Amino acid sequence: MNKMFAVIKREYLQAVRKKMFIFMTLFFPVLMAALFIVPGLMVAKGLGGKKVAVIDGTGKLQSSFAHHLEPAVPEPKKALSGGNRGQLPQSIDVEYLDAHDRSNLDAAKKPYLDRLYVDRKSTTGLDAVLLIPANAFEGSDARMTFYSRSSTDLFTQERLASVTNRAIQRQRLSGRGIDPNVVDTLTREVPFDSVQLSRSGQQKKGGEANFIIGFIFAALLIIPSFIYGLETMRGIVQEKSERIVEVLISSMSPRELLTGKILGVAAVGLTQVAVWLTLIAAVGTFGAATAMMAGFDISQFLRPIVFVYFALFFILGYLTFVCIYAIAGAACNTDKEAQQLVAPIQMVMMLPWFIMFAIITNPDSTLSVALSMMPVYGPITMFVRTLVSEPPVWHVLLSIAVSIVTICVFFYGTAKIFRVGILSYGKRPTIPELWRWLKVA
Amino acid sequence: MSVVLSVRDVVKTFGDVRAVDGISFTVQRGTITGLLGRNGAGKTTTIRMITGVFFPDAGSIEWLGSERDARDRIGYLPEERGLYRQMKVKEHLLFLAEIKGRRGNSVVQSAERWLKRFELWDKRDAKVEELSKGNQQKVQLIGTLLHDPDLIILDEPQSGLDPVNMLLVRNLLRELKEEGRTILLSTHMMAEAERMADDIILVHKGKVVLSGGLDTVRDSFGKNTLHIDYEGDGAFLEQLPQVKRAMIVNNAAELSLVEGADPQSILEATIGRLRIRRFELAAPSLEEIFIEQVGAETMESMR
Numbered sequence: 001m002n003k004m005f006a007v008i009k010r011e012y013l014q015a016v017r018k019k020m021f022i023f024m025t026l027f028f029p030v031l032m033a034a035l036f037i038v039p040g041l042m043v044a045k046g047l048g049g050k051k052v053a054v055i056d057g058t059g060k061l062q063s064s065f066a067h068h069l070e071p072a073v074p075e076p077k078k079a080l081s082g083g084n085r086g087q088l089p090q091s092i093d094v095e096y097l098d099a100h101d102r103s104n105l106d107a108a109k110k111p112y113l114d115r116l117y118v119d120r121k122s123t124t125g126l127d128a129v130l131l132i133p134a135n136a137f138e139g140s141d142a143r144m145t146f147y148s149r150s151s152t153d154l155f156t157q158e159r160l161a162s163v164t165n166r167a168i169q170r171q172r173l174s175g176r177g178i179d180p181n182v183v184d185t186l187t188r189e190v191p192f193d194s195v196q197l198s199r200s201g202q203q204k205k206g207g208e209a210n211f212i213i214g215f216i217f218a219a220l221l222i223i224p225s226f227i228y229g230l231e232t233m234r235g236i237v238q239e240k241s242e243r244i245v246e247v248l249i250s251s252m253s254p255r256e257l258l259t260g261k262i263l264g265v266a267a268v269g270l271t272q273v274a275v276w277l278t279l280i281a282a283v284g285t286f287g288a289a290t291a292m293m294a295g296f297d298i299s300q301f302l303r304p305i306v307f308v309y310f311a312l313f314f315i316l317g318y319l320t321f322v323c324i325y326a327i328a329g330a331a332c333n334t335d336k337e338a339q340q341l342v343a344p345i346q347m348v349m350m351l352p353w354f355i356m357f358a359i360i361t362n363p364d365s366t367l368s369v370a371l372s373m374m375p376v377y378g379p380i381t382m383f384v385r386t387l388v389s390e391p392p393v394w395h396v397l398l399s400i401a402v403s404i405v406t407i408c409v410f411f412y413g414t415a416k417i418f419r420v421g422i423l424s425y426g427k428r429p430t431i432p433e434l435w436r437w438l439k440v441a
Numbered sequence: 442m443s444v445v446l447s448v449r450d451v452v453k454t455f456g457d458v459r460a461v462d463g464i465s466f467t468v469q470r471g472t473i474t475g476l477l478g479r480n481g482a483g484k485t486t487t488i489r490m491i492t493g494v495f496f497p498d499a500g501s502i503e504w505l506g507s508e509r510d511a512r513d514r515i516g517y518l519p520e521e522r523g524l525y526r527q528m529k530v531k532e533h534l535l536f537l538a539e540i541k542g543r544r545g546n547s548v549v550q551s552a553e554r555w556l557k558r559f560e561l562w563d564k565r566d567a568k569v570e571e572l573s574k575g576n577q578q579k580v581q582l583i584g585t586l587l588h589d590p591d592l593i594i595l596d597e598p599q600s601g602l603d604p605v606n607m608l609l610v611r612n613l614l615r616e617l618k619e620e621g622r623t624i625l626l627s628t629h630m631m632a633e634a635e636r637m638a639d640d641i642i643l644v645h646k647g648k649v650v651l652s653g654g655l656d657t658v659r660d661s662f663g664k665n666t667l668h669i670d671y672e673g674d675g676a677f678l679e680q681l682p683q684v685k686r687a688m689i690v691n692n693a694a695e696l697s698l699v700e701g702a703d704p705q706s707i708l709e710a711t712i713g714r715l716r717i718r719r720f721e722l723a724a725p726s727l728e729e730i731f732i733e734q735v736g737a738e739t740m741e742s743m744r
Contacts, residue, residue: 006539014527243523247584250492250517251540 003252004260011264015231016271024227025275029220050127050156051093053112054164057134059100064167092156095126100134109147116149130160137172214360214388217310221380222353224272225318226346229325232265233338236329254419262322262411269318270311277307309386309396316403317379321349323410324376330414330421352380363389372399375406445470445592445623446491451500453486460486462647463500468592468625468640473618475638475655476627477731483647484627485520488596491625492517504592513542516590520597520627522577524584526570530561533569534584541588548587555583559609574601582610586617593617596627611637631728641727645735659724666729667696667704670719671711681710688729695729 015021054065102108109131118125128148135142144164146157166187173183239245248257324345332338352359352371359368363385372382372395382399385391446468453461461483468474478484489495491502493512504511524533534552538544556562559579564572569580578601585593595614599607614624614637628634634641641658643651651658669678670693678694679687683702688695698704704722711717725733 002542002544003540006536006544010525010528010536014525239525242526243519243521244525245523246489246492246494246519247517247523247537248540249494250515251512 004256004263007248007252007257007260008264008267011235011261012267015228015265015268020227020231021268021272024224025272026279028223029216029276029279051095051125052128052130052156052160053095053097053115053126054130054132054160055097055099055105055109055112056132057099057102057105058132058136058168058171059098060137060171061132061164061167062096062098064163064170065094065096092159105131105133113147116147128156128160130164132164136168137175214384215356217387218353218356218380218384220276221310221314221317221383222350224269224314225321228265228269228318229321232261232322233325233329233342234335235261236326237332237335237338240330240333255415258326258411258415258418262319262326265322266315266319270315273311273314277310281307306387309383312400313379313383313403316400316407317383319407320376320379320403320410323407323414324349326414327410327417327421330418332421349376352377352384356384359384360388364391369395373402375402378403378406443470444468445504446625447503448487448491449501449503451487451490451497451502453483453490453495453498459647461490461497464644464647464649465500466642466649466652468623470623471618471621472639473614473624473626473637474640474642475634476625476642476644477629477631477634477727478644479629479735482644484629484644485596487644488517488520488594488625488627492594511592513588514591516585516588516593518581518585518593518595518598520600522574522581522601524569524577524581526568528569529566530569530572530580531556531565533580534587537584538587541590543588551589552583552587555587559583575603575606578602579606582613590622592623592625594625594627597629598626599628599630599633607633631726631731635727643731643734650734651730655727658730659727662725662730662733664722664724665698665702666723666725667694667698667707668719668721668723669694669696669711669715669717672716672718673714675711675715677714678707678711681707683707686729686732688732695726697725697729697733 054061056062097108097112099105099108109129112126112129115124115126116129128146131145131147133139133142133144136144144161146160148157169187170180170183174180239248325342328338328342328345332341355367358365359371359381362368368381368385369391371377372385372391374381378399382391382396386396444467448467449465450463451461451465452459452463464483464487466474476484476487486495490497491504492515504515528536531552534555535544535548538548538552553562553565556565559582561572561576561579561583564576569577572580578598582595582598585595598614599610602610611633614626618624626634626637635655638655640653641651641655642649653661669675672692675689675692675694678684678696679689681696683698683706684696685699686697696707698707708717708720
C-alpha cells in the first residue's frame, strides 16, 4: 500500500511540474474557446470588407441597396443572420450603378469586372459584381449573374440574391398599383426564437450556442484524455527502455505498480479539471464569458449539475483511455511502435468526436443513446447529452455503470498484459499474442 | 555459515532459447559471491529471476530462508541504469527507498551521507539526466543500498566507472561485507572477481560449469601454470611444445603446460631471447580456468 502510494506521489508530482501540465491547465480552455469563437468572429468581420458592385439593368432597385451604416463593433450574430431578410447585412458595401439607359450591359459591366482583379485592399478593388438584367421584372427567363473571384463566397451571393429578389418582388407588386409600404407590411417575415423545453420545465434559448459550447466541453473532456493517455504510454515505454521497471518490479507487484501509475495520472486529471471548473465558474460569474460569447447566453450551461457531470464523465473517460494507452505502452518497446499500435485504436476511440455534430443536434436519437451506453464511447457521449438535453436518469446511471465495469475489465486486462509485456524486450506483439498474454498471465 | 540465497534447478526459456538451463547454487551469509560468465551466458536472466523480475519456468528460489516478503531486504542494481532521467537526484533516491518501504528522517539523513561520500552532494538537486554516466551509476548504487538491505545483488556494478570510482566501489563492497551483508556480484571481468569474491559460480550457456570457493577452485587446477613477466618479444612462447595454451598480454605471459612438462625447459628456451623479470609456477588465474572450462574461442569473443 505504501509502495503504491510512493508511485502515485511520484507520478503526480512529476506530471504537475511539467510545463505541459501548466499550459494545459491554464491556457487550454482559453485556447479551445478561441478556436471555436474566433472563426465565427472572423466570418462576421470578414464580411465587413466585402465590396460589391450592383449593375442594375432595370434602374429601379437603387433604394434597396441604399448603404447601411455600420456600427463601430459589428455584432457577429446580427452580422451573420442579417436580421430581416429584406435588408442587406451591415457588412456588405454596395456600389450601385443604374444601367437602365445602357444598351449594352456587357460593355457596362466590363470595367467593374476588371476591378475584381485589383487588390481588394485598394479603394477601387471589388469582391463581387452582381448583374441584374433589364428584363428582370417581366422576362420569364431572366437571370441575374454573380461574378466573384472566390466561388465559395456563398454567403454574400445568397444575401444579395435574397435582397435583390425581394426588391424585384416589391417593384413587381408596386407596378400593379400596390403601395410599397403595404407590400412591406404584407410580405414581412415574422422572426422566430428557438426555445428548448427541458423535462424540468426550464427554458433554454440559443440553438447555435449549443453547438459551440457542446464542442468546447467535448474537447475539454476528450483531448486531455488523449494527451495524458499518451503521456502514460510514453512513461511506461520509458520505464521499460531505461530498465527502471526492473527496479520497480523487484520491489512491488506489477498490479501495485500499475494501480499506482493509473491513480497518479487520475489525480493529475482531477487537478486539471478542478482548476478548469474553477476558472469557468469564475469567468461565468463575472459575466465575462457571456460578453466573450458575443451575445450568446451561456449561463444555462453553467448549471451546477453540468460541473458535476463534467467531473464525473471526465474521470470515467479518462481512466478508460489511460488503461488503453497503458496496454499499448506495456506491449511495446519504443514510442514509435506504441504509436503505431494505438493509432488505429485511437481512431476508433475518437468516433464520438467525429460524429459530435450528430450527437449535439440529436442528443436523444437512437444513435446518441446507444453510443452513450457503450463502453469507451459512453462518457463523452453521455456528457454531451446531459449538456444539450436532459436524458432520463436511468440513462445516465446505466452509462456510468457501463463505464465503471469497462474500466474494471480494462484494468484487469492491462494488469495482466503489463505483467508479461512490461518485461519482454522483444518485438512488438501482434494482437493474437496480446490475447494469449491475457490468457496465460 | 548460513545460506542466504538458494537457487535450485531454475530454468528460463525465451522462445526456443534456454537462457537459463537448470542452474543451482547457494550464497552464504556475509560473503561476496561472484557470478561469472561471458555476456549472454544467462547471468542477468538468473539475477532477474532472483529479484522477482522474471518467474522461472521451473525450479525454485529461496531468499533469506523464505520465499516471500524478502524483497524489501534485497538491494538490486540492474545491469543497465534504471533511473528516471527527469527526476532530481535526492528525490529519486528517496523514491527508491520508499518503494522498499523505507521513508522518513532516517532515510533522508542516510541519503545525504551517501551523497557526500560519493561526491554527489553538489548534484543532489540536479536532474539525473544532467549527470555523467559514472555519476548516474553511483546514484544507482546508492539507490541499491539506501534501504539497508541484507542481500545486495549487483549486475555489472563497475560498468561505466573510471578506475578511481572502480576502487571506490571495490572498497565499498569489502566494507559492506565486513558489516555482515551478503553480496552477489555478477560480472564478466574475471580479474575483478578474482580480487573480490570469496565464492565463484561460473556460468556458460545457461549452465553452471564450475562453482565453489575461489581458492578451492584454483587449487583444484593444480600449480602447473607459469606466470612470466619479461622484456622483449615473447610471441614465440606460444609455439613451444611444452605449452598447451598461452595468454600473452603486453609483457606478461600465462602459460598452461602440457602434462608432465618441465618448467625449467621453458626457462632455458627464453635464454638469449627474453629478459625475465618474474618466473613463477602457480595456480592458474580465473581467466585461465574459465578458458579451460569453456574453450578458447569463447574467451576471444569476450575480449
